[in-house]
Amino acid sequence: xxxxxxxxxxxxxxxxxxxxxxxxxxxxxxxxxxxxxxxxxxxxxxxxxxxxxxxxxxxxxxxxxxxxxxxxxxxxxxxxxxxxxxxxxxxxxxxxxxxxxxxxxxxxxxxxxxxxxxxxxxxxxxxxxxxxxxxxxxxxxxxxxxxxxxxxxxxxxxxxxxxxxxxxxxxxxxxxxxxxxxxxxxxxxxxxxxxxxxxxxxxxxxxxxxxxxxxxxxxxxxxxxxxxxxxxxxxxxxxxxxxxxxxxxxxxxxxxxxxxxxxxxxxxxxxxxxxxxxxxxxxxxxxxxxxxxxxxxxxxxxxxxxxxxxxxxxxxxxxxxxxxxxxxxxxxxxxxxxxxxxxxxxxxxxxxxxxxxxxxxxxxxxxxxxxxxxxxxxxxxxxxxxxxxxx
Ligand code: 9MR
Numbered sequence: 001x002x003x004x005x006x007x008x009x010x011x012x013x014x015x016x017x018x019x020x021x022x023x024x025x026x027x028x029x030x031x032x033x034x035x036x037x038x039x040x041x042x043x044x045x046x047x048x049x050x051x052x053x054x055x056x057x058x059x060x061x062x063x064x065x066x067x068x069x070x071x072x073x074x075x076x077x078x079x080x081x082x083x084x085x086x087x088x089x090x091x092x093x094x095x096x097x098x099x100x101x102x103x104x105x106x107x108x109x110x111x112x113x114x115x116x117x118x119x120x121x122x123x124x125x126x127x128x129x130x131x132x133x134x135x136x137x138x139x140x141x142x143x144x145x146x147x148x149x150x151x152x153x154x155x156x157x158x159x160x161x162x163x164x165x166x167x168x169x170x171x172x173x174x175x176x177x178x179x180x181x182x183x184x185x186x187x188x189x190x191x192x193x194x195x196x197x198x199x200x201x202x203x204x205x206x207x208x209x210x211x212x213x214x215x216x217x218x219x220x221x222x223x224x225x226x227x228x229x230x231x232x233x234x235x236x237x238x239x240x241x242x243x244x245x246x247x248x249x250x251x252x253x254x255x256x257x258x259x260x261x262x263x264x265x266x267x268x269x270x271x272x273x274x275x276x277x278x279x280x281x282x283x284x285x286x287x288x289x290x291x292x293x294x295x296x297x298x299x300x301x302x303x304x305x306x307x308x309x310x311x312x313x314x315x316x317x318x319x320x321x322x323x324x325x326x327x328x329x330x331x332x333x334x335x336x337x338x339x340x341x342x343x344x345x346x347x348x349x350x351x352x353x354x355x356x357x358x359x360x361x362x363x364x365x366x367x368x369x370x371x372x373x374x375x376x377x378x379x380x381x382x383x384x385x386x387x388x389x390x391x
Contacts, residue, residue: 045374050381054078124187155208217253261294277322307365332357
């Protein structure tokens with residue numbers, strides 16, 4: 001199913017005018033099946049309020065584990081591949097594409113009547129080895145051409161099938177000193193294209209998939225630290241500018257990789273969501289998980305503490321009408337990045353329990369907290385209908 005980027009690039013002009021046919025048609029991914037989720041699971045509860053619940057999934061597990069497929073079908077109304085649509089996977093070498101991992105997620109979601117997110121078009125991580133040197137040696141025109149061809153390659157393939165695309169991911173500078181007045185993170189894309197790369201990416205994504213709701217997905221916006229509050233302000237300021245410039249952004253993704261014992265101020269978080277909503281954007285919680293490093297080893301106590309954190313943030317988030325989707329970064333504890341990351345490993349050597357189901361795929365208090373939060377939430381159907389038509 002691979003296509004050559006060189007052949008594809010011949011279509012660039014036509015794609016820019018919205019005329020190019022996608023390389024494959026939606027029907028090639030099978031018919032859209034009946035919704036597979038259980039009424040008493042998290043997606044069942046979410047759907048009754050006009051919301052959706054879903055998870056990021058690794059395609060290798062999806063392909064090999066029937067048990068995993070069962071819990072995904074039962075609990076999720078929305079899926080995305082956690083790495084499958086990233087540049088490092090799709091475009092490992094210039095001109096060589098690999099869509100097999102992403103295709104299997106797309107097929108599964110369609111067969112189960114689930115929505116899809118796309119993640120992530122422009123990011124400083126998960127770049128194939130050839131991209132940074134190529135960008136470093138490119139003038140602005142060549143860099144723009146590379147970005148256009150990449151976005152057209154991946155977003156063009158899944159055109160019409162993706163509810164929302166993470167067009168830019170983690171573009172704000174992180175914890176350390178913020179060197180640029182605009183607060184942008186220094187990345188190979190920024191170096192090659194200047195700060196206009198953010199707006200440009202949205203325009204290119206719009207050409208590649210006009211119906212997808214285009215999102216900016218960002219980390220470290222949830223806790224109550226001064227540097228986090230500064231990031232919230234910088235995000236809002238940039239979003240105001242993007243709206244004023246007519247950039248086709250429709251969603252803002254709040255990752256919500258939470259750390260169990262980090263402070264959370266419901267008032268400040270609520271205000272942030274309100275301001276995002278007032279900008280006319282739909283909001284998604286895109287990568288929810290709870291680092292339980294600070295919580296006790298005892299499993300019952302730990303799972304309760306994790307569930308409390310989930311409930312605290314969701315009760316605030318789901319009060320905001322513009323909040324549309326809640327997505328966890330994995331569905332069960334056997335599939336979490338937190339055990340692999342040196343900053344997140346537990347000091348007692350135990351494995352993290354950050355997700356709704358345990359390593360045996362059995363429901364945990366986290367899953368109960370999700371269901372309870374959705375049941376307690378106001379009805380979001382009207383806001384979803386309104387935001388669906390916003391450009
Ligand atoms: O979970 C993902 C891990 O498997 C990958 O190695 C890593 C790099 O591609 O990305 C992880 O997912 C990240 C996501 O794409 C963006 N936000 C942070 C996530 C956790 O690092």
